[in-house]
Amino acid sequence: MDPLSLIVLGALAVIIAVILSLGLRGPSASAKAARQAEAERRAAEPVSTEPGSRGEGAGASGAGDDAEPAAPSATGEHLSERPAETPTAPATRLGRLRARLAKSNSALGRGLLALLSRDTLDEATWEEIEDTLIMADLGVDTAGELVEALRERVRVIGTRDPETVRELLREELIRVVDPSMDRELAVAGPDGEPAVVLVVGVNGSGKTTTVGKIARVLVAEDKDVVLGAADTFRAAASEQLTTWGERVGVETIRGPEGSDPASVAYAAVEAGKGSGADVVLIDTAGRLQNKRGLMDELGKVKRVATRPLSEGHRIDEVLLVLDATTGQNGMKQAQVFAEVVDITGIVLTKLDGTAKGGIVVAVQRELGVPVKLIGLGEGADDLAPFTAEGFVDALLEG
Ligand SMILES: Nc1nc2c(ncn2[C@@H]2O[C@H](COP(=O)(O)OP(=O)(O)OP(=O)(O)O)[C@@H](O)[C@H]2O)c(=O)[nH]1
Incomplete structure (x- = not known):
């Protein structure tokens, strides 16, 4: 064999050996790790707000004036396949969320306890305690009341034992958060009719996300749910809600961008009644361009939505979604919504992103x-x- 043939043969052997070794080794460890990380990321990621692959439903033609609802023409997405996901069991979820709440509010709890365990509880220290509560958005009046009550109890008991003082603080905080309020969601409709839950709030407060999350909780409780995408102002909102619905296998009723929200709400309730659903959750746009416009829009949704139901069955629950990080601004928005619709419950979102848990108390008292x-x-x-109790314990645990 001449030298040239030897070189060619040698090169071929090397190439074959390299190809074989790659084939046998399979994907590298780092590629596997990347896939694993991607799978974990997907599992943990929030629902995308990007438009999904499904098309818009046929048009909701608009309810016209609210004397007579238009023929409901928003088209539902009937899901025959199995839901993509099973929501986390409540016990697991709550344990995890409690830790998260404790983390976001730990500075507040720690700050208060540190102040209360000072050697001397003088005027300046009590003022600092009050300021700390005000900084946490508790509200000036409530902070003043709480400090007054705590001060009096510490004086009467006459002890500075940290455990006792901590317990007194816990009790006073629980008192202002008010454990006597009924916090059950009204998700049981009368006489086999679906309960209707309307979700309102300003753009970006987390309405659509909240509707999706509530649907998951209800599905986990074995309830049949229908979603109404009455946020027709933003096309992506309908897509976003449909995606949430698909993830847990519930139907979403929607209309084209710009169509009448009241018509979509009506169609959703009608579909819910028709399919024997337990709950219809309606997402709204709630643009706050002016109070009159908001009042017209939400007032009409409220009036028209329950028309497919029996006489006297009104909206069962109106949830106001508020972004906890918006402080006083959020409170002003809450007041406007409260004047426009009868709010029956508040959902405070983004509490993970703020140490100002006191807003819970302020908004409850205000509304x-x-x-x-x-x-x-x-x-x-x-x-x-x-x-x-859970909220205050998480606060003081941090
Ligand atoms: N950190 C955090 N983010 C949240 C929470 N709830 C909602 N968000 C985020 O807030 C953003 C706005 O949420 P949406 O549900 O789109 O808000 P929306 O009120 O429906 O907004 P519009 O459709 O524009 O009216 C999204 O990025 C959500 O993921 C929460 O509890 N914590």
Whole structure:
């Protein structure tokens, strides 16, 4: 064999050996790790707000004036396949969320306890305690009341034992959060009719996400749910809601962008009644361009939505979704919504992103309506029922 043939043969042997070794080794460890990480990321990621692959439903033609609802023409997405996901069991979810709440509010709890365990509880220290509560958005009056009551009890008991003082603080905080409020969601309709839950709030407060999260909780409780995408102002909102629905296998009724929200709400309730659903959850746009416009829009949705139901069956629950990070601004928005619709419960979102948990107390006092649920993250199961004790314990645990 001449030298040239030897070189060619040698090169071929090397190439074959390399190809074989690659084939036998399979994907590299780092590629596997990347796939694993991608799978974990997907499992944990919030629902995309990007338009999905499904097309819009046929048009909701608009309810016209609210004397006579238009023929409901928003088209539902009947889901025959099995739901893509099973929501996390409540016990697991709550344990995780409690830890998250404790983390976001730990500075507040720690700050208060540190102040209360100072050697001397003088005027300046009590003022600092009051300021700390005000900084946490508790509201000036409530902070003053709480400090007054705590001060009096510490004086009467005459002890500075840290455990006792901590317990007194816990009791006073629970008192202002008000454990006597009824925080059950009204999700049982009368006489076999679906309960209708309307979700309102300003853009970006987390309405659509909250509707999706509530649907998951209800599905986990074995309830049949229909979603109504009455946020027709933003096309992506309908897509986003449909995606949430698909994930847990519930039907979403929607209309084209710009169609009448009242018509979509009507169609959703009609579909819910027709299919024997337990709950119809209606997402709204709630643009706050002016109070008159908002009043017209939400007032009409409220009036028209329950027409497919029996006489006298009104909306069972109107949930106001408020972004906890918006502080005083959020409170002003809450007041406007409260004037426009009768709010029956508050969902405080994004409590994971703020140490200002005191807003819970401020908004309840201002509106006279209980906080029923809290949002503690963008993930699908990051919604928790609110309890006064649970909230305060998480606050003081940090
Ligand atoms: N960190 C955190 N983010 C949240 C929470 N709830 C919602 N979000 C995020 O807030 C953003 C707005 O949520 P949406 O549900 O689209 O808000 P919306 O009120 O429906 O907004 P519009 O459709 O524009 O009216 C999204 O990025 C959500 O993932 C929460 O509890 N914690």
